[in-house]
Amino acid sequence: MSARKFAELGSVEQLVIADAVPGRAQALAQQIGKPHVHALTLDAGNRDTLARAIRGTGSTLLLNAALPATNLVVMRACLDAGCDYIDMASGGAENDGIPKLTDQFALHEEFKAAGRLALLGMGADPGTSNVYAAYAAKHLLDEVTELRVRDGDNAVCEGHTGFLAYFSPWVFIDETTCGAISWHDGAYHLEPALSGREVFNFPELGNLTVYHVDHEESRTFPMFFPGLKGADFKLCMDDTTWRTLKVLKELGLNGKDKVRVGNVEVAPRDVVVSLLPEPSTLAGKLHGKTCVGTLCRGLRDGQERAYYIYNVTDHQECWTTYGVQATAYQTGLPPVLAAQLIASGEWRGTGVLSPEQFDPDPFMRLLDASGMTWHIRDEQTGAIDPAYIWVEEPMAA
Structure with a gap:
């Protein structure tokens, strides 16, 4: 849903869809059928590979729609590549190794120093x-x-x-x-x-x-x-x-x-x-x-x-x-709207922030x-x- 809505925006010069499953991102890009939409097979859990892909595509904002287990790796890849970040969920209350909100907010000063924004939990709820x-x-x-x-x-x-x-x-x-x-x-x-x-x-x-x-x-x-x-x-x-x-x-x-x-x-x-x-x-x-x-x-x-x-x-x-x-519509649309506001400057900020701060x-x-x-x-x-x-x-x- 998010990819389709991004593809409709005239302000998006290039949209890159990435998925770890071979062929899945390519199939979605073909369904959208627009020349500025591209696809990559990419493991969101590999920081170095992801950072290279962000730099190589010239991306300025990344929407992480993968499982919350990838959040910290993807956030750090965005820091490495100089890219803003949005996700839609974080880990739960259990101490199970999945990144929690506290782990993500701990990167606030790093994002602030880099002049980049990480917007957490921007789906339907949270969002x-x-x-x-x-x-x-x-x-x-x-x-x-x-x-x-x-x-x-x-x-x-x-x-x-x-x-x-x-x-x-x-x-x-x-x-x-x-x-x-x-x-x-x-x-x-x-x-x-x-x-x-x-x-x-x-x-x-x-x-x-x-x-x-x-x-x-x-x-x-x-x-x-x-x-x-x-x-x-x-x-x-x-x-x-x-x-x-x-x-x-x-x-x-x-x-x-x-x-x-x-x-x-x-x-x-x-x-x-x-x-x-x-x-x-x-x-x-x-x-x-x-x-x-x-x-x-x-x-x-x-x-x-x-x-x-x-x-x-x-x-x-x-x-x-x-x-x-x-459910897919209610979850997929909000991060696209947030990205529009970040791109237009109506939502401004650096660091790791939550939607209610805007x-x-x-x-x-x-x-x-x-x-x-x-x-x-x-x-x-x-x-x-x-x-x-x-x-x-x-x-x-």
């Missing part, structure tokens, strides 16, 4: 969810006290009745079966995996059951919103999904370390992932909608207020218009202009986009 929080702090609340991301999906899939993941199954299993970071009482806390059951009313989707999931927003919100009293992330799961993940965790089938089976060694999670459909193959088969939003609580004129800022995207509409399912208005304008319409629900009245919430023009510079 738009962080910008929604910044928007609430700028336009809706005088003081922000709670930020809670709620992610829902009511889709059913043709031909599938069991456990599915609409984005990377490896990442999905990773973030749902480890402990989940939350923020309360002035400190970070680790919530048990698959805990915190709550029924949340999603606009257009209705009531869905959500659970604690480890996510980047729970770490960054307390860093950049002083005085925050509560922050967490919860994702909807139906009973089948919740039970399956519970069993995977209890049996160790979510494990990343290899175990010996007969004459071979294999990671249990890799076996599970190999048995699941690749998310891109689900496009066109999903019927329903997905909603990603941030519930923002705080004070306005001394009174308690709460607003849910969100986007609802229809799976079938995305398939008809873009040839992808809604002015939200230019991004929110681009979201609407790109068809990813966002809305605000007043949690006290239930009104959607009520005129009375605006003190000034919401998109004023």
